[in-house]
Amino acid sequence: MHKRTLAPFGGATNCYRAPLRIGMALVFVMLMAPTHSHTQPAASVETPVEITIDNFTFTPAVITVEPGTMIRWLNRDDIPHTVVAKSLTFKSKALDTDDSFSHRFNEVGVVDYFCSLHPHMSGKIIIRTHGS
Amino acid sequence: MTRQVDRRGALECMLWAGTGMLWVLGGGVPRSLGLGSAAAAELPKGSFTFLQISDSHIGFNKPANPDALATLREAITKIKDMPVKPAFMLHTGDITHLSKDTEFDNADQAIKASGLTTFYVPGEHDVIDEGTGKAYLQRYGKGAKGAGWHSFDQNGIHFIGLVNVVNLKSGGLGNLGNEQLEWLEDDIKRLSASTPIVVFAHIPLWTVYPEWGWGTEDGARALGYLKRFGSVTVLNGHIHQIMQKVEGKVTFHTARSTAFPQPEPGKAKSPGPMAVPAGDLGKYLGVTNVKFAKVNTPLAIMDSTLADT
Numbered sequence: 001m002h003k004r005t006l007a008p009f010g011g012a013t014n015c016y017r018a019p020l021r022i023g024m025a026l027v028f029v030m031l032m033a034p035t036h037s038h039t040q041p042a043a044s045v046e047t048p049v050e051i052t053i054d055n056f057t058f059t060p061a062v063i064t065v066e067p068g069t070m071i072r073w074l075n076r077d078d079i080p081h082t083v084v085a086k087s088l089t090f091k092s093k094a095l096d097t098d099d100s101f102s103h104r105f106n107e108v109g110v111v112d113y114f115c116s117l118h119p120h121m122s123g124k125i126i127i128r129t130h131g132s
Numbered sequence: 133m134t135r136q137v138d139r140r141g142a143l144e145c146m147l148w149a150g151t152g153m154l155w156v157l158g159g160g161v162p163r164s165l166g167l168g169s170a171a172a173a174e175l176p177k178g179s180f181t182f183l184q185i186s187d188s189h190i191g192f193n194k195p196a197n198p199d200a201l202a203t204l205r206e207a208i209t210k211i212k213d214m215p216v217k218p219a220f221m222l223h224t225g226d227i228t229h230l231s232k233d234t235e236f237d238n239a240d241q242a243i244k245a246s247g248l249t250t251f252y253v254p255g256e257h258d259v260i261d262e263g264t265g266k267a268y269l270q271r272y273g274k275g276a277k278g279a280g281w282h283s284f285d286q287n288g289i290h291f292i293g294l295v296n297v298v299n300l301k302s303g304g305l306g307n308l309g310n311e312q313l314e315w316l317e318d319d320i321k322r323l324s325a326s327t328p329i330v331v332f333a334h335i336p337l338w339t340v341y342p343e344w345g346w347g348t349e350d351g352a353r354a355l356g357y358l359k360r361f362g363s364v365t366v367l368n369g370h371i372h373q374i375m376q377k378v379e380g381k382v383t384f385h386t387a388r389s390t391a392f393p394q395p396e397p398g399k400a401k402s403p404g405p406m407a408v409p410a411g412d413l414g415k416y417l418g419v420t421n422v423k424f425a426k427v428n429t430p431l432a433i434m435d436s437t438l439a440d441t
Contacts, residue, residue: 056344056402078194078405080230080260086302094230094260097194114302117256118403120345122302 050074051123053081053095056115058123065105067127072102081121086112180287183211183221183248184332185419186369187389189257190239191229196405197413200229200391201238207390207419208246219286221248224369224387225255225297225334231267240271254280255334255370256297265298281312283319290323292316294333296348306335306348306370313350317357328363336368338377338384341397346371355382371403373416388418 052059053075065071073083075095083092083101092101094117105111105127115121185207192200211221223243228235243250252272259265265279276282279295294316296306308316320329331337337354339347348354358364364382372389373396392405393416400406408416 056404078196080257082260084302093262096230112302116300117260118345119300119302119304120343 048072052076053115053121056081056118056121058115058121061122062124062126064126064128066130067106067108068104069127070102070104071125072100074098074100080117081115082117083113084116086114091116180289181216181218182286183218183419184224184367184387185211185221185243185250185390186224186334186387187226187255187372187391188223188239188242189226189229189389189391190242191232191235192391192405194392194405196392196407201242203413203417204239204242204390205245206414207417208242211246211248211419218248221246221250222291222293222332222367223250223252224332224367225253226257226369226389227252227255227268229257231258231261231265233267236267236271251282251284251291251293251332252280253293253295253333254297256300259298277315278309278312281315289328289330290320292319292329292331294331294337294354296333296335296337296351301349304349305339305342305345306333306337306351308348308350308354313353313357316354320357320361323361325360326362328365329358329361330365330367331358332367334368335370336375336384336386337366338379340371340375340386344397344403346397346403358382371397388416390417390419393417 047069049063049065049069049071051063051071051073053073054077056077056079058073063071073092073095075081075097078097080094080096080099082094083090083103085091089111090103095101105125108127108129111125111127113123113125188204189200190204197203211218221243227239254265254268254272258268259279261267269276269280273280276293279298281293281295283290283292285291294308294312296308298307299309300307323329331354333348335348336346337348337351339351341347355364355366362381366382366384368384368386369389371386372392372394373386374388375384375386377384392413393408394403395406406416
């Protein structure tokens with residue numbers, strides 16, 4: 001399963017969360033977890049989601065989140081990467097080792113993205129409301 | 133042992149590595165020998181030679197090579213010590229690691245110490261500034277078109293520097309783009325088919341390993357325009373290791389990096405900096421020295437011996 005960062009980051013999410021709400025989010029994630037081997041379950045808008053870059057691969061490559069979810073990409077490779085929407089609606093600067101980029105997804109839909117330096121690296125964000 | 137070989141548009145391509153190893157390519161067969169005085173003595177007087185240097189990645193400081201500037205300087209020192217002074221140098225991109233001004237400055241200073249005029253094409257690491265290549269073009273784009281493509285003539289050879297690292301598409305490989313390809317078609321129109329051509333670009337123009345993005349989407353179109361020429365040499369970087377292929381009248385060659393090696397295609401989870409045992413880094417780094425023999429001139433092919441200079 002992909003990592004989920006509960007600590008604040010990027011200045012885009014709230015710095016503090018009630019423990020109860022964190023617990024609820026984790027329970028939600030656990031309930032949804034076993035559905036697909038390659039596609040990550042829908043993540044709550046309350047839970048910041050992290051996608052890591054290791055070995056020229058976005059992990060998880062496909063993830064489903066609720067509208068309003070903030071996603072943070074963290075580059076753990078020894079080489080810079082970028083995160084660029086295929087539609088070019090968002091684009092990170094070059095992310096060196098341990099640099100990150102965050103973007104909030106408010107609209108329902110599917111967003112394909114890739115690394116513009118190494119375009120064989122690609123990923124997908126599916127944004128949908130819970131139960132839809 | 134020396135053999136006489138007739139070969140139209142004969143090309144010798146000698147690679148010298150950090151350890152002093154020299155490779156000779158004659159008649160499409162790679163050979164290696166030391167670049168000491170004995171090897172240099174084999175070169176006919178007045179030979180036209182030039183150097184290729186690649187993937188300096190100035191600014192890179194990770195475990196695979198904590199000081200990429202030091203290894204570039206080491207390479208330049210060895211170039212200065214070569215017994216035969218090359219006419220000039222080509223840099224096939226990734227001069228810097230992050231396109232920072234300080235990285236470009238440091239690379240400039242180190243390369244200028246060679247005393248050789250240097251022609252550049254950018255790698256993808258040279259166009260990741262806010263202006264997507266503006267920093268590169270400010271330094272090296274004088275007289276170039278578009279993202280930095282250009283051509284020049286030297287000793288009867290037509291050199292073409294192509295840029296295949298911008299506007300890359302999701303899921304794709306390197307990309308030349310229509311504007312550059314149209315320029316290329318026009319650039320070579322005036323040339324006779326007997327003109328030797330050297331194309332240099334960062335990402336290999338031929339498909340080395342698409343799973344790692346090692347190839348150029350529209351490279352075949354560029355090579356199609358060059359089909360009528362009797363001798364075409366394609367020099368690339370990007371993959372940080374030597375690969376050679378001869379296909380008809382086209383010789384493909386990729387160079388080592390001066391910064392860090394990468395794994396062989398498919399022999400690791402991914403491309404990227406490869407750490408090697410301490411003390412062995414120099415064996416994986418190097419520069420390329422290319423020598424042209426005139427058309428129909430017998431080419432001396434020297435049997436290979438590995439020797440340090």
